[in-house]
Amino acid sequence: MKRTPSHSFTFGIYPGGMSGTDKGLTTGPADSAQAIENALRILQGDVPSFLVRAYIPYKSGRAAVHPTPVQPSQYAKENRLLDLVLCFQSDEEDMSTWKAFIRDTIRKYGARLAKLQVTEEANANLPSLDGFYKHSRKALVEGIVAAKEEIQTLGLQTIVGFNATPDFNPEKKFWLEIASLATPAFYDALDYVGLDFFPDVFRPIAGEDLEGPITGLIAMFRADIGQAGIRSTIPLHITENGWPTHHDRTEQRQAAQLEKIIRIVHRHRETFHITHYELFALRDADSNVQDLFYQFGILRDDYSPKLAFEMYRKIVAELTIA
Structure with missing residues (x-):
């Protein structure tokens, strides 16, 4: 599916430290708003746009929830806007309160x-x-329709979508379920699909050749999207990608692997219609914990830089197309 060259490629980052694990959420030092702002300013440099990714969990009955990072709107500037993730963490089947939460959030952040x-x-x-x-x-399906309706009512330029992880199950139950739930309004409302993937982290890649495994995975994801009835022209966003340090995973290796992955994604952006890349994460949850989930940052938990911080600054400046 060869396409005409993209006019822009947008980078971003999740600027918090907390992350999800296979057992729950990480713990660690609290975020520093000033340190985050300083780091974002450096990473963005002079590029015309940069995204700040934040998460807000929805709980049953719209219980009080707190974004991570806290008060994400403080990091939104003229050319640096938010990629806001609304997490559905409820056993409710009636979607009316969830959809009201979505509409309220859109009105709040505008x-x-x-x-x-x-x-x-x-x-x-x-x-x-x-x-x-x-x-x-x-x-997911009903929320996207509700979000687009509110965005259009308010006259905003916000794009709306969802994300998923690679699906190695040949039955593709998730994608077929989306197809069964989808309506014409859902397909009309959908602006992008996001991919969260972590090559050479949870499934190590043998050898130094990452290009074949990465392009093969993205091609598989593109095919999975089609299983849901989603058009092949829908833009693909890399919504989370990272490579953590660890006692046997050096900072030098982190910088090298991340640069390889980003360049592969960017090199194949036209083939797969990839328009966005967002790094996970700005800083470690806790640099003293020798666990993969705690050291995804390109900064340590005290905001001192690892080698990958300067690498990412340079690659954002080089590969963002005005």
């Missing part, structure tokens, strides 16, 4: 909102992710 992602990894059955909840696929 023009600071470049992207709205409805649900977080609704195909991943882990306690910290939306696929753990029975009705998350219904929340």
Whole structure:
């Protein structure tokens, strides 16, 4: 599916430290708003646009929830806007309160909102992710329609979509369920599909050749999207990608692997119609914990830089196309 060259490629980052694990959420030092702002300013440099990714969990009955990072709107500037993820973490089957939550959120953030992602990894059955909840696929489909209606009512330019992880199950149950729930209004409302993937992290890649495994995985994901009845021309966003340090995973290796992955994604952006890349994450959850989930940052938990921080600054400046 060869396409005409893209006019822009947008980068971004999740600027918090907290992350989900296979058992729950990480713990660690609190975020520093000033340190985050300083780091974002450096990473963006002079590029015309840069995204700040944040997460807001929805709980049953619209219980009080707190975004991560806290008060994400403080990081939205003229040329730096939000990619806001609304996580569905509820056992509710009636979607009316969920959809009201979506509309309220859109009104709250308004023009600071470049992207709205409805649900977080609704195909991943882990306690910290939306696929753990029975009705998350219904929340995804109905939530996207509700979000687009509110965006159009307010006259905003916000794009709306959802994301998923790679699906290695040949039955493709998630994608077929989306197809069964989808309506014409859903397909009309959908602006992008996001891919969260972590090559050479949870499934190590033998050898130094990452290009074949990465392009093969993206091609598989493109085919999976089609299983849901989603058009082949829908833009693909890399919504989460990272490579953590660890006692046997050096900072030098982190910088090298991330640069390889980003360049592969960018090199094949026209083939797969990839328009966005967002790094996970700005800083470690806790640099003293020798666990993969705690050290995804390109900064340590005290905001001192790893080698990958300067690498990402340079690659954003080089590969963003005005």
